[in-house]
Amino acid sequence: MFLYMLIFMAYHSSRWIPRHKRLKFQTVNAVFIAIVLVPQFYVLARPKSSRYCRQPLLNNLSASVALSIIASGFAVTFTLLEPVPQSLWASYHVFGLLSCGQGLCTAILTLTAAACAKTTPELYYMSLILTVASIFSTGFYMVRGGLWLTNRRPVTEAEQ
Template sequence: MVWQYLWAHGVFHLIRWFPRTNRSKVRIFILLLTLAFLIPQIFVLATPESARFCGQHLFEFLIVSIVYTFCMIGFSVLFSIMDPIPWEVKLAFHIFGGITYLSGLLLTIFVSLAGECSVTTGTLYFFSLALSIFSVIGIVFLTVMVPFWIVNRIWKNSVLDLRYRTGVCYEPVKCCSCVWHI
């Protein structure tokens, strides 16, 4: 469920690609798209099949995913409106990222053990499988990036310094600096 963290992170950077005076249409579009993530989750939650017994806790993870999606919507709204972002919001966002990272790991483990649930709760299982795949992609991305962020925080601008165009990672991220920070 790391995808919620990465989506809000992407919203932060996407909004800032547009001039401050011309962000209203983009804000509305992104917020409608962000709200649309609730539709499939609520659909799966509402199907009677999802309430059947499954040996793993996929139904509970679906509810957790809906709660995280509401948090993602809140962070997306804050990131699209606030400029600059206060450090308290950034801290809360990164704590949210750590929680979604752990939840994504747990979901992946539970889905890998829930083979029999594909028969009893097919919709829930396959939706959880899709969430698990998105979580694995996010987990791999964050596992690769976090050490660079930490090193750059400890030794200021050693990995990437966009202001002076220096650092070990300047060349790989100069065209896509959005993967770098929030």
């Protein structure tokens, strides 16, 4: 859910800026994409990351890199388009489900891979960081969903 939240934040942050001044925001957006992607590529390229670990943390990191690249495309597209087509919103929400599943897999693999901290430390700690980010973003969406449910009007009030 971490990548889903980053796209959400990029979209809503860009709407505060007038349309003709969004080029500066695209620069900030590129910096955030680099902050997310560069550490993952660094850990992926490390020789220690290919050592044996009981859990497939390297495969999971590869999936995370692929989803991060897709998320960067969504973030750039969402900040440039106004209005965003419904089909793009639908694909964004499907991506959110994929991101949620990947975050859940990351959490499970990381929690069961404590021994990998000795054999593949960079890979294990990157997985731990992604797990914490996923848990934080899931909490964010749980609070946001709860607020959305409490602010909805009751059905009887809407009919009157």
